[in-house]
Amino acid sequence: MVRSTLVVAVLMLVLPTTAHRNNDDIFAIEGGDSESRDLQWELENWLGGGSGGLGLSHSEARSWATKEWWYMxxxxxxxxxLKQLYSxxxxxxxxPYTRNEAIGLMFAYATKQLDPDQLYAMYHVLAGSHLGGxxxxxxxxxxxxxxxxxxxLSNLYRVLKTWLPDREAQDTAMEAAAAGCEAEKFARTRVVSEAVTASFDNQAxxxxxxxxxxxxxxFKDYFGSNWMAKWRASPVAQKVARDGRAYSVSQFHDYFKGGWLSYWHEARWxxxxxxxxxxxxxxMAEYVSYFGSQWQQKWAKAPVALCKECTAASHP
Known part of the structure; x- marks a missing residue:
């Protein structure tokens, strides 16, 4: 069915001038209002002086809402x-961050789909380290x-501090966790690179x-001695679980506990x-095609959109 000129015209008015959807992301607008416009209004109301709002001025709240609603x-x-992130x-x-600092970070973290509980859990582990709060x-x-x-990260630090000085144990734990290393595997080998290859049943x-x-x-077989640097710079693969959300292998391991491997195998990429x-x-394939050797750097900086198979973001 061909879309009417009126619907397309209205659609272009709704989208911000700095952002446009691909053809398969176009949504229909009925009755003059859309769920997206509702989100913009909700954002403006919450950021401003609405009930339970953050108390920004009307112009500030509108500016943030206009700028961010499409990305959200x-x-x-x-x-x-967003309220959970802000909290x-x-x-x-x-x-704690100030109100204005927190609002900016809240939107930035939302574009990366960071889980509020995971963010706090990670902070809680790190706050007791030499980094400080x-x-x-x-x-x-x-x-x-x-x-x-x-x-x-917490488990790695617990293992490492049994034989390394505290600061070195903390730094090594962060390096190993970022590489996707299981503490249990590291405890056996005491070598990060060897532990990474054995972690999560070799499903990372x-x-x-x-x-x-x-x-x-x-990676190790192909890149040789430089494989860990290549591995750390590479995006983590995800699968879509039964709840319609995309998770990494470590998230499957954390969320689904003992039965994680069977859930991982049945999930779609x-x-x-x-x-x-x-x-x-x-x-990602389009990033590779367009950006060539720079695609990984561009990808790392870019806001995260829902995966094609996803019905919801990976956070609550």
């Missing part, structure tokens, strides 16, 4: 989720973006420069997508 919708961020940043951290806040988000598990995959996913063992600088949504 595309990244799968609801008002409830972590302003109330649960020992050194202030640096731990920023490092927590960075490690989550790299695919680190707060559970494994990352996307190499050619845009295809490989296990740590395959996620076709991950991100929002490029032109405001359009592209798959």
């Amino acid at each position: 919708e595309t990244c799968g961020a609801s008002i409830s989720y 972590v940043l302003t109330h649960r951290f020992a050194i 202030q640096k731990a806040r920023a490092r927590a988000a960075e490690l989550l973006e790299q695919g680190a598990s707060p559970t494994e 995959f990352r996307y190499a420069e050619d845009g295809k996913y490989y296990t740590a063992s395959e 996620a076709t991950q997508r991100r929002i490029a600088e032109d405001g359009r949504i592209y798959t």
Whole structure:
């Protein structure tokens, strides 16, 4: 069925000038209002002086809402989720962010689909380290973006401090967690690279420069002595669970506990997508095709869109 000129015209008015949807992401608008416009209104109301709002001026609230609503919708961020993120940043951290700092970070973290509970858990582990509370806040988000598990970070530190000085144990634990290392495997080998290849039943995959996913063992075989650097720089592969959300292997391990491996095997690979600088949504394969050798760096910086198979973001 051909869309009417009126619907297309209205659609273009709704989308911000800096962001446009791909053809398969166009949504229908009925009755003059859309769910997306509802999100913009909800954002503006919450950020401003509405009931339980954050108290920004009308112009400030409207500016933030106008700028961010499309990205929030595309990244799968609801008002409830944003409130959880904001609460972590302003109330649960020992050194809380100010309101304005927290609002900016809240939107930035939402574009990376960071889980509020995981963010706090990671911060909690790091806050007791040599980093201190202030640096731990920023490092927590960075490690989550790299695919680190707060559970494994805590376990790794517990193992490492039995034979390494405290500061060295903490730094090594962060390095190992970012590489997707299981503490149990590390305890056996005491070598990060060997432990990574054995972690999570060899089911951890990352996307190499050619845009295809490989296990740590395959990275090691192909890249030789430089494989760990390549592995750390590569995006983490995800699968879509029964709940319609995309998770990494470490998240399957954390969320599904003892039965995680069977859930992992039955899950479909996620076709991950991100929002490029032109405001359009592209798959990883399209990033590889367009950006060539720079695709991994571009991908790491880009906001996360819902995967093609996903019905919701990976956070609550």
